[in-house]
Amino acid sequence: MLVVTAVPAERDAVAGALAGPARTRVAAGRPEVLAAGVGPAAAAARTAAALTAAALAGEPYGLVISAGVGGGFLPVAGIGSTVVASRMVAADLGVETPQRFVSLAELGFGTSEHLPPAGLAEEAAGAAGAVLGPVLTVATVTGTAERAAGLAARHPGAAAEAMEGFGVAEAAAGQGVPVLEVRTVSNVVGPRDRSAWRIAEALAALTVAFGKLLPVLESWPGPVRDERK
Numbered sequence: 001m002l003v004v005t006a007v008p009a010e011r012d013a014v015a016g017a018l019a020g021p022a023r024t025r026v027a028a029g030r031p032e033v034l035a036a037g038v039g040p041a042a043a044a045a046r047t048a049a050a051l052t053a054a055a056l057a058g059e060p061y062g063l064v065i066s067a068g069v070g071g072g073f074l075p076v077a078g079i080g081s082t083v084v085a086s087r088m089v090a091a092d093l094g095v096e097t098p099q100r101f102v103s104l105a106e107l108g109f110g111t112s113e114h115l116p117p118a119g120l121a122e123e124a125a126g127a128a129g130a131v132l133g134p135v136l137t138v139a140t141v142t143g144t145a146e147r148a149a150g151l152a153a154r155h156p157g158a159a160a161e162a163m164e165g166f167g168v169a170e171a172a173a174g175q176g177v178p179v180l181e182v183r184t185v186s187n188v189v190g191p192r193d194r195s196a197w198r199i200a201e202a203l204a205a206l207t208v209a210f211g212k213l214l215p216v217l218e219s220w221p222g223p224v225r226d227e228r229k
């Protein structure tokens, strides 16, 4: 499996839950961890490159996980909590009209969300003691109460906001690889307040979360074939 983070500190936090030091290639069945850059475009580009390289080498990945710190929507997910995405949603990819935001999917230009494999997100959330809910991917970090309220209204139950999940998921979907997103909350989604950020705590929570998730992820047998297709 491949774990994609944005920055090296997140990569090292995930790798801290694995045996041995941070590395990009680890033993079969254990995650490889990649710091792909901040934002959906960097995440998609570098995830696609890693998936293609692995497939060409005859060792395709069976699962991709977008992981890192994120903003939490109150009261669903407060600082220090862990969130597993029930859906990975492109929350600001679309058109803003005078009436409302219209998503890319509504415009007929593709999908605006990706789903994790049936059952896996639930099992992962249970193992990690995490909130299971939609995780929104944004290209612009929310910095006002108005935008936070608008996002929460458009996406009932939204648990977290971050900048990479949908990009990772697009790359994975392009190659038919299942995807999951895991976030630990460093800040509340709302008015910008850097002094309230708890990055160190969120990174420590990421290590703890992956320690709990790893047995679930490693024992996952792969996607069940959907007989309806």
Ligand SMILES: O=C(O)c1cccc(C(=O)CC[C@H]2O[C@@H](n3cnc4c(=O)[nH]cnc43)[C@H](O)[C@@H]2O)c1
Binding pocket: 006, 007, 038, 039, 068, 069, 070, 071, 072, 138, 140, 141, 142, 161, 162, 163, 164, 186, 187, 188, 189, 192, 193, 194
């Ligand atoms: O300067 C600021 O006020 C500021 C506020 C929120 C986030 C940033 C970043 O540069 C973070 C980018 C990085 O962290 C993830 N992240 C963490 N919290 C959030 C959030 O509330 N909304 C969106 N992304 C967040 C994100 O996935 C990036 O990897 C600066």
